[in-house]
Amino acid sequence: MEREFDVVVIGAGPAGEVAAGRLGEAGLAVALVEAELVGGECAYWACMPSKALLRPAELLAEVRRVPGLTAHGPDPKLVLERRDEVIHELDDASQLPWLESRHVTLVRGHGRLDGERRVTVGADVLLARKAVVLATGSGAAMPPIPGLAEAQPWSNREATTAASVPESLVILGGGVVGVELAQAWSSLGSRVTLVEGMPRLLAREEPFASEQVESALREAGVDVRTGGKAVSVARGGAVTVELEDGSVATGVELLVAVGRKPLTAGIGLESIGLEPGKPVEVGDDLRSAAHDWLYAIGDVNGRSLLTHMGKYQARLAADAILGKQVELRSDGALSPRVIFSDPQVAAVGYTLAGAEEAGLRVRAVDVGTSANAGGSFVGRDAPGTSRIVVDESRRVIVGATFSGAEVAESLHAATIAVIAEVPLETLWHAVPAFPTRSELWLRLLETYGL
Amino acid sequence: MEREFDVVVIGAGPAGEVAAGRLGEAGLAVALVEAELVGGECAYWACMPSKALLRPAELLAEVRRVPGLTAHGPDPKLVLERRDEVIHELDDASQLPWLESRHVTLVRGHGRLDGERRVTVGADVLLARKAVVLATGSGAAMPPIPGLAEAQPWSNREATTAASVPESLVILGGGVVGVELAQAWSSLGSRVTLVEGMPRLLAREEPFASEQVESALREAGVDVRTGGKAVSVARGGAVTVELEDGSVATGVELLVAVGRKPLTAGIGLESIGLEPGKPVEVGDDLRSAAHDWLYAIGDVNGRSLLTHMGKYQARLAADAILGKQVELRSDGALSPRVIFSDPQVAAVGYTLAGAEEAGLRVRAVDVGTSANAGGSFVGRDAPGTSRIVVDESRRVIVGATFSGAEVAESLHAATIAVIAEVPLETLWHAVPAFPTRSELWLRLLETYGL
Numbered sequence: 001m002e003r004e005f006d007v008v009v010i011g012a013g014p015a016g017e018v019a020a021g022r023l024g025e026a027g028l029a030v031a032l033v034e035a036e037l038v039g040g041e042c043a044y045w046a047c048m049p050s051k052a053l054l055r056p057a058e059l060l061a062e063v064r065r066v067p068g069l070t071a072h073g074p075d076p077k078l079v080l081e082r083r084d085e086v087i088h089e090l091d092d093a094s095q096l097p098w099l100e101s102r103h104v105t106l107v108r109g110h111g112r113l114d115g116e117r118r119v120t121v122g123a124d125v126l127l128a129r130k131a132v133v134l135a136t137g138s139g140a141a142m143p144p145i146p147g148l149a150e151a152q153p154w155s156n157r158e159a160t161t162a163a164s165v166p167e168s169l170v171i172l173g174g175g176v177v178g179v180e181l182a183q184a185w186s187s188l189g190s191r192v193t194l195v196e197g198m199p200r201l202l203a204r205e206e207p208f209a210s211e212q213v214e215s216a217l218r219e220a221g222v223d224v225r226t227g228g229k230a231v232s233v234a235r236g237g238a239v240t241v242e243l244e245d246g247s248v249a250t251g252v253e254l255l256v257a258v259g260r261k262p263l264t265a266g267i268g269l270e271s272i273g274l275e276p277g278k279p280v281e282v283g284d285d286l287r288s289a290a291h292d293w294l295y296a297i298g299d300v301n302g303r304s305l306l307t308h309m310g311k312y313q314a315r316l317a318a319d320a321i322l323g324k325q326v327e328l329r330s331d332g333a334l335s336p337r338v339i340f341s342d343p344q345v346a347a348v349g350y351t352l353a354g355a356e357e358a359g360l361r362v363r364a365v366d367v368g369t370s371a372n373a374g375g376s377f378v379g380r381d382a383p384g385t386s387r388i389v390v391d392e393s394r395r396v397i398v399g400a401t402f403s404g405a406e407v408a409e410s411l412h413a414a415t416i417a418v419i420a421e422v423p424l425e426t427l428w429h430a431v432p433a434f435p436t437r438s439e440l441w442l443r444l445l446e447t448y449g450l
Numbered sequence: 451m452e453r454e455f456d457v458v459v460i461g462a463g464p465a466g467e468v469a470a471g472r473l474g475e476a477g478l479a480v481a482l483v484e485a486e487l488v489g490g491e492c493a494y495w496a497c498m499p500s501k502a503l504l505r506p507a508e509l510l511a512e513v514r515r516v517p518g519l520t521a522h523g524p525d526p527k528l529v530l531e532r533r534d535e536v537i538h539e540l541d542d543a544s545q546l547p548w549l550e551s552r553h554v555t556l557v558r559g560h561g562r563l564d565g566e567r568r569v570t571v572g573a574d575v576l577l578a579r580k581a582v583v584l585a586t587g588s589g590a591a592m593p594p595i596p597g598l599a600e601a602q603p604w605s606n607r608e609a610t611t612a613a614s615v616p617e618s619l620v621i622l623g624g625g626v627v628g629v630e631l632a633q634a635w636s637s638l639g640s641r642v643t644l645v646e647g648m649p650r651l652l653a654r655e656e657p658f659a660s661e662q663v664e665s666a667l668r669e670a671g672v673d674v675r676t677g678g679k680a681v682s683v684a685r686g687g688a689v690t691v692e693l694e695d696g697s698v699a700t701g702v703e704l705l706v707a708v709g710r711k712p713l714t715a716g717i718g719l720e721s722i723g724l725e726p727g728k729p730v731e732v733g734d735d736l737r738s739a740a741h742d743w744l745y746a747i748g749d750v751n752g753r754s755l756l757t758h759m760g761k762y763q764a765r766l767a768a769d770a771i772l773g774k775q776v777e778l779r780s781d782g783a784l785s786p787r788v789i790f791s792d793p794q795v796a797a798v799g800y801t802l803a804g805a806e807e808a809g810l811r812v813r814a815v816d817v818g819t820s821a822n823a824g825g826s827f828v829g830r831d832a833p834g835t836s837r838i839v840v841d842e843s844r845r846v847i848v849g850a851t852f853s854g855a856e857v858a859e860s861l862h863a864a865t866i867a868v869i870a871e872v873p874l875e876t877l878w879h880a881v882p883a884f885p886t887r888s889e890l891w892l893r894l895l896e897t898y899g900l
Contacts, residue, residue, distance in 0.1 A: 014884070048826070051827050051885055052826070055516055055828075056517075056518035056519050059512060059513060059516050059519060060519055063509060063513060063519075066505055066506055067506075067528045067531065068506035068524040068525050069506050069509060069510055069513075069522065069524060069525075070521065070523060071521035071522075072520050072521075073518050073519035073520060074518040075518050075519075075520075076518075078518040079517070082517040306883075306884070307884040308881050308882060308883050311881075312879075312881045329879040330879055335881070336882070337883060338883040338886060373498065374858075374859075376498070376501070376502070377501050377502070377505045378505075406828075406859075408886045408888075409824075409828075409856075409860050409886055409887060409888055410859050411886070411888065412860070412863040412880070412882050412888040412891060413862040413863040413866055415863075415880045415881065415882070416867055416872060416877065417866055417870075418880075419879050419880040420867075420870060420872040420877070426869065427866065427870070429762075429869050430862070430866045430868075430870065431761075431780050431785070432758060432786070432862050433756075433786045433796070433858065433862075433865075434464070434492070434758035434761070435497055435498065435501055435757075436858045436859055436862075437859060438858075438859055438862040
């Protein structure tokens with residue numbers, strides 16, 4: 001069957017859903033093609049289940065900092081039940097009314113480009129009058145380590161949806177996924193070994209964040225091994241991972257979390273002269289330079305592998321298709337980002353090192369995240385540092401990193417300051433309420449010299 | 451003894467301390483006069499102890515929203531011990547090193563103006579070469595209700611430092627103090643009756659905030675009585691309060707929280723031709739129009755009775771004394787403010803009604819505070835509303851109110867947006883991280899029409 005739409009979106013993860021919904025709301029005829037679950041990786045196998053696994057232990061730590069309460073847990077059975085509830089038992093029915101109310105036609109099956117503005121889904125053909133939007137996301141990268149493939153490793157999918165707590169777990173990769181899942185499973189009773197080839201965890205973030213997270217993981221009982229890559233893997237019942245220095249790590253399960261690869265193979269890119277398996281390159285308007293009817297949003301374009309950035313790109317791409325002038329103003333490594341470890345790490349814009357590498361004339365100032373009156377009540381005495389990176393020539397903040405207990409909601413103030421390029425002299429008049437930990441802003445500006 | 455300083459600051463509460471410290475840091479010779487405790491009302495008898503009393507129950511409520519933990523409490527004994535720790539057992543020794551390191555001379559005693567740039571403290575005379583800063587704060591107002599004075603009512607002081615939980619408590623006044631202390635003592639086991647003459651609690655905030663707080667207090671067992679003033683009070687063992695409609699409220703203790711009066715009697719205002727007992731009027735540079743050497747900061751000037759605003763005014767006044775051009779850019783009813791009830795209420799700038807009264811052409815949009823992915827993990831299913839008030843002619847946010855569980859730290863983003871007058875079109879590019887509740891910003895802007 002051949003059907004015609006204004007726009008065909010391939011992939012119903014967060015980015016694809018938002019693009020389709022926004023276009024549908026604007027009155028366009030939209031087809032949204034999905035081979036698995038509407039909601040995508042994030043909703044079922046990444047952001048959402050990992051937070052469900054992490055939150056109880058994070059909250060328990062806060063309870064222990066506040067005299068007057070006694071608490072026990074986390075109870076793995078209840079936590080896993082709540083995780084199952086959060087991922088809707090891998091059923092996407094609850095996502096559908098949102099699409100239906102926006103008149104988006106959901107097409108279940110594997111979408112594949114078949115030349116210009118033409119998408120096949122099995123025997124069906126979808127023609128796009130205006131645009132095709134690629135939003136097929138990313139999958140876990142598997143490094144070519146001898147024995148790894150044969151050892152049946154977990155990706156983020158198995159690691160976020162496991163039906164029980166593995167007695168022990170080796171994790172390859174100390175980035176966001178590795179750190180969050182080390183924390184989560186350790187808090188539920190697993191004996192976790194976390195292996196990172198780089199000298200430190202969370203290598204893209206400020207060094208103080210890496211140190212605090214590593215130290216907290218060690219205190220929680222995680223065996224953290226940095227600075228040595230895995231060289232071989234063998235499974236004989238349990239999994240044994242050999243590291244560069246000859247030491248070994250063993251676990252009942254092995255999670256590989258060393259990066260992501262865009263899911264661009266098998267979607268017909270070759271039919272329009274693009275190379276499968278690579279990110280689909282787009283400009284700041286999310287449009288392919290090669291085809292003016294082709295957009296790529298979310299992980300598939302390789303710019304910023306974060307759900308909220310995919311959704312942001314989706315809004316812009318939809319607006320571009322609707323004829324508006326659009327431009328990404330938040331992108332790549334400078335995107336706002338939160339790591340839900342304990343301490344949490346929330347950052348936007350440049351790290352100090354990143355700004356210096358970019359050639360900016362910057363100065364960083366640091367204060368303790370809980371070193372203020374608000375810290376007597378929330379995150380009391382917990383480790384944490386707040387840093388702003390100031391562009392000295394323009395006196396605006398070009399980067400900020402907060403580490404500490406429950407700092408995730410504190411990021412947005414920095415995101416606004418960075419994106420709007422609010423001058424320090426104006427921020428000085430934005431008074432943080434007493435006694436909240438937001439007074440760290442006051443301390444930062446005072447320390448800077450205001 | 452007669453001594454000369456550059457600046458004499460009367461009152462070592464938050465505002466006085468900050469002014470003295472900032473001037474001392476800048477190298478000026480500063481005397482800071484305090485009759486009671488360095489740190490002031492806020493540190494010992496207001497903000498700090500009330501938050502110590504409130505935090506455990508707030509946290510317990512969050513634990514009950516997160517499956518996987520069991521918790522008990524709050525244990526009044528432990529909570530009161532922590533409260534005593536927070537107020538340093540009413541000992542200000544820990545405040546002194548901060549002043550000493552800034553070379554501020556602390557003068558203990560009752561400071562009193564005695565003509566131009568002259569302050570007496572008992573037999574001592576302090577001469578001010580440059581300026582005198584009044585920062586004597588405010589005290590609880592006592593309304594002229596028959597029998598009230600004789601009934602030995604509590605002010606905020608007794609209510610925040612009580613050595614045990616009163617079996618029952620009547621509170622007159624449903625503003626911030628009344629609401630927070632109703633919540634606090636109720637959570638520790640007291641039977642509380644909260645009486646407010648106005649038709650609703652927190653009358654200056656958005657109506658939805660009043661409704662949600664009132665409803666939560668009722669659910670917690672507080673007997674809330676709005677719309678009827680107290681007409682008489684009698685104590686015979688317990689206290690009996692008679693209301694306008696003839697009904698009565700009884701309690702072992704009675705807290706009066708109907709407002710504050712500036713502490714300007716007995717400080718020698720008459721010696722410079724100003725009227726004692728009234729707020730000391732100042733301009734946007736915190737300077738008296740009557741005397742160019744006289745500044746008044748904090749509650750004493752009546753502009754904004756909030757600790758953080760007093761400290762803000764202190765920074766500006768100090769800078770003005772140091773010769774800088776300064777101007778209040780955040781003031782009065784538009785100041786950022788947080789009420790630590792559960793749900794919390796955090797607001798900055800105008801309410802919708804306030805903006806309309808001010809003649810602005812505005813539109814408000816509302817979303818549920820936890821109606822986003824982040825709300826699956828923090829403040830799950832808790833009541834709460836987030837509202838922005840948009841100035842339609844300039845397309846900037848002139849007011850924001852957040853109600854809900856733990857929204858206090860979410861306010862600063864709005865404060866920056868309001869103070870910096872960030873256009874909605876720019877805020878649209880400030881992407882909230884997924885899955886945090888800060889995505890309420892995305893929903894607000896989408897609902898507005900971006």
